[in-house]
Amino acid sequence: MELLHYHNGQLLADNVAISELANQYGTPLYVYSANHITQQFRAYQDSLKDKQHLICYSVKTNSNLSVLNLLAKLGAGFDIVSQGELERVLKAGGDPKKIVFSGVAKSIVEIKRALEVGIKCFNVESESELYRINQIAQQLGKIAAISLRINPDVDAKTHPYISTGLRENKFGISYQLALDVYRKAACLSHIKIAGIDCHIGSQLTELSPFLDATDRILALVDKLKAENIHLEHIDLGGGLGVCYDNETPPSASLLTAELMAKLTNYADLEIIFEPGRSIIANAGILITKVEYTKHQDGNHFAIVDAGMNDLIRPALYKAWMRVLPVKEPTSSDKKECYNVVGPICESSDVLAYQRELSVAQDDLLVICSAGAYGFSMASNYNSHPRPAEIMIEGGNRHKLIRKRETFDDLWRGELVL
Numbered sequence: 001m002e003l004l005h006y007h008n009g010q011l012l013a014d015n016v017a018i019s020e021l022a023n024q025y026g027t028p029l030y031v032y033s034a035n036h037i038t039q040q041f042r043a044y045q046d047s048l049k050d051k052q053h054l055i056c057y058s059v060k061t062n063s064n065l066s067v068l069n070l071l072a073k074l075g076a077g078f079d080i081v082s083q084g085e086l087e088r089v090l091k092a093g094g095d096p097k098k099i100v101f102s103g104v105a106k107s108i109v110e111i112k113r114a115l116e117v118g119i120k121c122f123n124v125e126s127e128s129e130l131y132r133i134n135q136i137a138q139q140l141g142k143i144a145a146i147s148l149r150i151n152p153d154v155d156a157k158t159h160p161y162i163s164t165g166l167r168e169n170k171f172g173i174s175y176q177l178a179l180d181v182y183r184k185a186a187c188l189s190h191i192k193i194a195g196i197d198c199h200i201g202s203q204l205t206e207l208s209p210f211l212d213a214t215d216r217i218l219a220l221v222d223k224l225k226a227e228n229i230h231l232e233h234i235d236l237g238g239g240l241g242v243c244y245d246n247e248t249p250p251s252a253s254l255l256t257a258e259l260m261a262k263l264t265n266y267a268d269l270e271i272i273f274e275p276g277r278s279i280i281a282n283a284g285i286l287i288t289k290v291e292y293t294k295h296q297d298g299n300h301f302a303i304v305d306a307g308m309n310d311l312i313r314p315a316l317y318k319a320w321m322r323v324l325p326v327k328e329p330t331s332s333d334k335k336e337c338y339n340v341v342g343p344i345c346e347s348s349d350v351l352a353y354q355r356e357l358s359v360a361q362d363d364l365l366v367i368c369s370a371g372a373y374g375f376s377m378a379s380n381y382n383s384h385p386r387p388a389e390i391m392i393e394g395g396n397r398h399k400l401i402r403k404r405e406t407f408d409d410l411w412r413g414e415l416v417l
């Protein structure tokens, strides 16, 4: 079932009226549906049930403790990229043995902490990182399980800012060097080679880049085997896209089925995925209120209380996100072509360009598909407190899962000289 639908002229999320949420919690407001998150996660789980697998939700996508806790209870592992994300997962009740640690700049402190809590695996992104991990593991008297994140040099056919698997990107170890780095890893005293990893980008709407990357990774697995380097798992990353407008990405079950077909001769390998957006993007919305409308020089602006500080995707990538009025439009409404703009003093603070809307002051609008890379990328720019977040459970109960920030939160930790 879709998250949003109109009923008696009002927009509902699951079975809850958006206007009720805005009245109770204020705006801007992030809202997520536990049912939808569960449904998306289970789509991965169900399609992999015949294969040893671990679905490591990508924490950066939406790292609210309640979201992590919900996913942990469903059996998720976690893909993290910082100690902050590690601490969040632990705080939310996630199992450290199901954590994989990606990221190009893991610090000594981060590596130590990850070893102490006993994560599943480091996704190593450079040769120097490998040596650092070995050294720290030696100091702690531990063996670090690693996989190398391979940069397969595959075009993910997505926005250049969110493509990560091309040779010019900073991520991973070059395909050409990978075998050699594995050989070096095999000689290190405190390293255990556990797997192989790749993640080629985000918001992928075609299957072919996934298939190409997997072929290249499997060719490496074969070469490693020939050298007696045996792996326990293969991690194919995240990246599956969602529908924001009219994209038609493959479903999680089609993606996993196509990839599993390639893995039939690798029955002993556990398969790991690191999905983020496809779990939660369409399980979340951002509710915002129209503060003013402005009509001048042929332009129509709906000036709303949410801005690029709350949701940066449109400003950062010119991402298109659907905007729906909370009051159901009728055929007699007079519509104009609006730019939906926020309060921030930047010309790029535009949430949506050129949308046919009928809006008036104090109307509520919903930015759809905002569950992924929404709140997790929010900032306090222009000294706006970050929004509250709420979760709808069971389709009709709603709970605050993050309080709206106060002004005290804005200057917490600052000192007046």
Ligand SMILES: Cc1ncc(COP(=O)(O)O)c(C=O)c1O
Pocket (backbone or CB within 6 Å): 058, 061, 079, 102, 103, 199, 201, 202, 203, 237, 238, 239, 240, 274, 275, 276, 277, 278
């Ligand atoms: C290493 C890694 N894994 C997983 C993800 C999740 O990607 P997505 O949200 O596109 O599924 C990302 C973000 O792109 C990432 O950098």
Ligand SMILES: N[C@@H](CCCC[NH3+])C(=O)O
Pocket (backbone or CB within 6 Å): 162, 202, 203, 313, 372, 373, 377
């Ligand atoms: N933040 C990006 C995706 C980047 C993925 C990070 N690995 C977005 O909103 O689309």
